[in-house]
Amino acid sequence: MTLPGIKQFDLSGKAAIITGGSQGLGLAMAAGLASAGANVMLVNRNADEGAKAADELSRDFGVTARSFAADITDPAQAEAMVGAAQAAFGRVDILINSAGINIRGPIDELTPDDFKRVMDVNVTGTWLCCRAVTPLMKAAGSGKIINLASTLGLVGLGNRTPYTSSKGAVVQMTRALGLELAPFNINVNAICPGPFLTAMNIPIADTEEGKKFIVGATALGRWGHLREIQGAAIFLASDAATYMVGSMLTVDGGWTAR
Ligand SMILES: NC(=O)c1ccc[n+]([C@@H]2O[C@H](COP(=O)([O-])OP(=O)(O)OC[C@H]3O[C@@H](n4cnc5c(N)ncnc54)[C@H](OP(=O)(O)O)[C@@H]3O)[C@@H](O)[C@H]2O)c1
Numbered sequence: 001m002t003l004p005g006i007k008q009f010d011l012s013g014k015a016a017i018i019t020g021g022s023q024g025l026g027l028a029m030a031a032g033l034a035s036a037g038a039n040v041m042l043v044n045r046n047a048d049e050g051a052k053a054a055d056e057l058s059r060d061f062g063v064t065a066r067s068f069a070a071d072i073t074d075p076a077q078a079e080a081m082v083g084a085a086q087a088a089f090g091r092v093d094i095l096i097n098s099a100g101i102n103i104r105g106p107i108d109e110l111t112p113d114d115f116k117r118v119m120d121v122n123v124t125g126t127w128l129c130c131r132a133v134t135p136l137m138k139a140a141g142s143g144k145i146i147n148l149a150s151t152l153g154l155v156g157l158g159n160r161t162p163y164t165s166s167k168g169a170v171v172q173m174t175r176a177l178g179l180e181l182a183p184f185n186i187n188v189n190a191i192c193p194g195p196f197l198t199a200m201n202i203p204i205a206d207t208e209e210g211k212k213f214i215v216g217a218t219a220l221g222r223w224g225h226l227r228e229i230q231g232a233a234i235f236l237a238s239d240a241a242t243y244m245v246g247s248m249l250t251v252d253g254g255w256t257a258r
Pocket residue numbers: 019020021022023024025026043044045046047049070071072073097098099100101121125148149150151192193194195196197198199200201
């Protein structure tokens with residue numbers, strides 16, 4: 001018997017949509033997929049940032065990298081995003097839902113709009129993108145959907161009620177959709193990152209409290225490096241992950257191992 005070995009991680013000829021792909025973890029995962037051979041479409045609201053990031057990926061990895069400006073909270077824009085990727089690549093094999101926001105604060109200092117906004121982007125937006133890509137993947141008879149949950153979808157943390165609520169919902173959405181789409185050969189899984197020093201975390205990065213927290217919360221005592229998210233994304237996007245359904249892959253420096 002011959003097993004496929006490392007070639008299972010080869011994404012040559014595949015096409016991926018990465019929401020939130022203009023920066024941070026989304027861009028790092030897009031670069032990971034591109035390094036494995038995938039063509040990628042980066043999706044975010046700021047068209048200039050998206051175009052700049054796509055140019056860099058084309059140049060660095062020799063794949064076709066496009067950008068598409070869309071607000072994922074709008075159902076029509078989520079569908080237009082999938083249509084644009086299909087037009088550009090003739091297929092959509094992989095969707096990574098990385099667009100997300102965080103609004104922190106004590107519950108009595110947050111507004112109802114703060115809560116709604118976080119739920120709208122992190123939960124409704126993720127759901128809309130999953131919904132938009134499903135018909136194509138069903139028709140193709142295969143697909144990979146990777147949602148970005150968080151350690152904060154698995155454990156609690158004070159002053160984060162909108163974000164933890166939203167990521168808990170992403171965890172459950174991933175499990176439910178994983179079960180729903182498994183019969184169609186579509187693998188739906190999530191990555192639960194620990195702390196990575198992206199724009200989202202700049203507000204806490206330089207505070208004494210923030211620094212102490214990261215050292216104490218993670219077994220490794222440090223922030224994650226952007227390259228450390230890439231393997232998980234390549235794995236879940238690849239043929240190596242065809243038996244993964246509704247899984248939460250933690251990449252968190254040991255935060256949730258305690
Ligand atoms: N960084 C961490 O430590 C960490 C830990 C656990 C989980 N996560 C999760 O990982 C994902 C990526 O986080 P990150 O740290 O890379 O964040 P980031 O650097 O702040 O990037 C967020 C991305 O989402 C896009 N975005 C935001 N709202 C959008 C909308 N309505 N429509 C379309 N795009 C939108 C942003 O671009 P525009 O503003 O141009 O739209 C940007 O590209 C998020 O889901 C986050 O919750 C992050």
